[in-house]
Amino acid sequence: MKIHFLKQNSLEALRFNIPSNIKHYKDSSNQWIYDYFVDENPFGEYKIEVEDFELINMDNPSKTDLTNSIIIYSAMKNISDTQATDERLWAGLFHSDEWKFLCKRWDKYDNMKPSEIYSRYFFGQDKKRSLFTNSLSRLWWVARLTYDSERKDPFELTKYFERNFSTKLLVIFSNNYMANINVTRGLITALKYIESEFSNICFSRELYYEATKYLNILGGTYILDYFSSDEIKEKIISYIINHTELIK
Structure with a gap:
């Protein structure tokens, strides 16, 4: 499957205008993004194809973090570490291919603040920390740094994060x-x-x-x-x- 990234100008425009667009982050569709940029396509298509994947949503997202980590890394193992540190990739996936996943994940938060949008949909802190606080990139990176092809189960170490996923992640990878x-x-x-x-x-x-x-x-x-x-x-x-x- 093809995945999409946000062009740099589009990324900066959306990030700068979070306060005025915040109401749209509850929309079931991302059509507002296309409307916002009028006749300009804000997305680019990644040249690298990845395997088809679908992330799992539940009422309690913490119960699916490990599974989704394995799903997204298995599908996107062929991207480089450099590409996986690019905010345009993860923000692009959020605002395009994985829009419905993020809407479902955060739908219980009725009054998200701009800072929360910034952190969850973009890189809200320095790049290193953002990789492990951003809602999507952290799933890929946990698996990237724990995947071991020499083990009978390559994801044996990844599964260490099954319980207390967020706590372990932030402490260990800080x-x-x-x-x-x-x-x-x-x-x-x-x-x-x-x-x-x-x-x-x-x-x-x-x-x-x-x-x-x-x-x-x-x-x-x-x-x-x-x-x-x-x-x-x-x-x-x-x-x-x-x-x-x-x-x-």
């Missing part, structure tokens, strides 16, 4: 080093092990903070790129067990 796939895989493998072996700290925010804090310290002494995912895993497990009070 650090610069998480762009390194070996670090990401090592961290999540370590967290999975610790949570399975020590039930008293299962899904503890303190665990995430301690593990990521340790990686920051480690990264200040060593170049993390030189470590394998197994080495990262073992270092984190050893640190949590021997140098924190989380495990009693």
Whole structure:
């Protein structure tokens, strides 16, 4: 299937005029966007084709985040990391191909503020953080950084986010080093092990903070790129067990 992006001028116009267009973000159709730009098509067609996909909607969106993450990454694995950091792609998908998905996802919010539209439909913060707060790009990026083709189930690490998806995502991916796939895989493998072996700290925010804090310290002494995912895993497990009070 073909997907669409917002042309740069169109992106800037929609972003700048969110306050005056905010009522349209409850519309069931995105026809208002075409009307807004009159005779100019605000969208461009991506040269790369992706597999057909349809994201799932439920009354409680958090229950479908993991499934949708796997769906969108499976369909769009062939786009590059550079393309996947482009606001025009995700804002374009929101305002075109995935308009109905976003309307359904946010339909219970009757009085969305401009800042919420900015954050959910565009990149409302710096690029790195926006990748994990934007409603669509975060689904792709979680799977991108956890997908491991060498495992029997390539999405085994992705499924770590099945519970507490948003909390885990924002805490774990808020650090610069998480762009390194070996670090990401090592961290999540370590967290999975610790949570399975020590039930008293299962899904503890303190665990995430301690593990990521340790990686920051480690990264200040060593170049993390030189470590394998197994080495990262073992270092984190050893640190949590021997140098924190989380495990009693």
